[in-house]
């Protein structure tokens with residue numbers, strides 16, 4: 426069965442009988458402001474997509490790495506990796522994953538027959554890792570916002586090298602952080618892979634682009650597996666321009682910081698601290714933790730009744746809000762205040 430994530434507004438709109446156009450959809454961690462779509466020459470639509478060296482060069486520059494593979498979203502790698510790794514390393518059977526985090530990782534490793542071990546706030550004990558194991562770190566994590574610094578990641582990378590294992594770093598949301606907080610630059614052997622997602626920071630999730638940052642052998646493996654037409658030509662044109670546009674990227678970072686700070690302050694004003702424990706996250710989403718675990722589920726429903734769609738955690742105990750623009754922040758605040766009143 427397919428896992429549920431944010432998005433899928435159509436289903437929610439039907440359920441609550443509110444027309445799609447009337448919703449404030451904050452159910453994903455996709456930036457609310459996006460890179461402008463450039464003019465796309467007709468031949469790009471007409472021809473089959475080709476290997477695009479200028480896009481690859483732009484991506485290497487943006488991600489500060491020497492090798493990468495472009496994919497139809499990082500999800501394509503998440504899904505395929507466990508099966509591929511099983512074949513590469515027959516003795517590998519254990520995977521360590523965050524208990525809370527993008528569930529597609531656990532799903533994919535489970536489907537490949539791995540033993541799943543979940544860690545909570547701290548990474549698994551480094552000395553307890555088994556030979557040939559895999560450690561998945563979502564950095565920063567979605568939805569908790571937890572971030573492990575590069576020095577800690579290096580220690581796990583070294584240990585996994587000793588153990589002939591694999592470190593998988595999912596950096597789908599790292600773009601809003603300073604560039605040196607990404608691990609891409611450190612990828613230099615077959616024991617570490619970094620996944621990057623284009624759609625979130627650039628606000629263009631619909632074009633489905635992601636990257637695998639890996640050593641040459643891993644890149645060759647995935648290029649062969651994914652085949653020639655992974656990413657369509659128009660998407661490649663947009664991504665190339667966006668990845669080169671450092672001026673826009675800087676502005677986007679500032680915009681997201683301003684918007685997320687304003688939204689966090691607003692949420693702290695409207696949710697009484699008798700109700701909430703903390704707000705966590707990053708500049709692409711804010712996750713509200715509650716004192717009583719059933720508050721999240723009730724508030725989710727009360728917000729949906731007002732056409733405000735956020736993400737209720739799979740554990741049903743936190744709410745994750747995507748970042749909204751200044752013009753809709755007040756609508757969010759009013760809806761949250763009303764929902765809090767109805768709750769009490």
Ligand SMILES: Cc1ncc(COP(=O)(O)O)c(C=O)c1O
Nearest residue numbers: 498499500527567597622624635
């Ligand atoms: C942590 C994380 N990783 C990866 C993905 C997949 O993103 P994409 O396939 O668009 O790159 C998501 C999607 O929401 C995510 O939350």
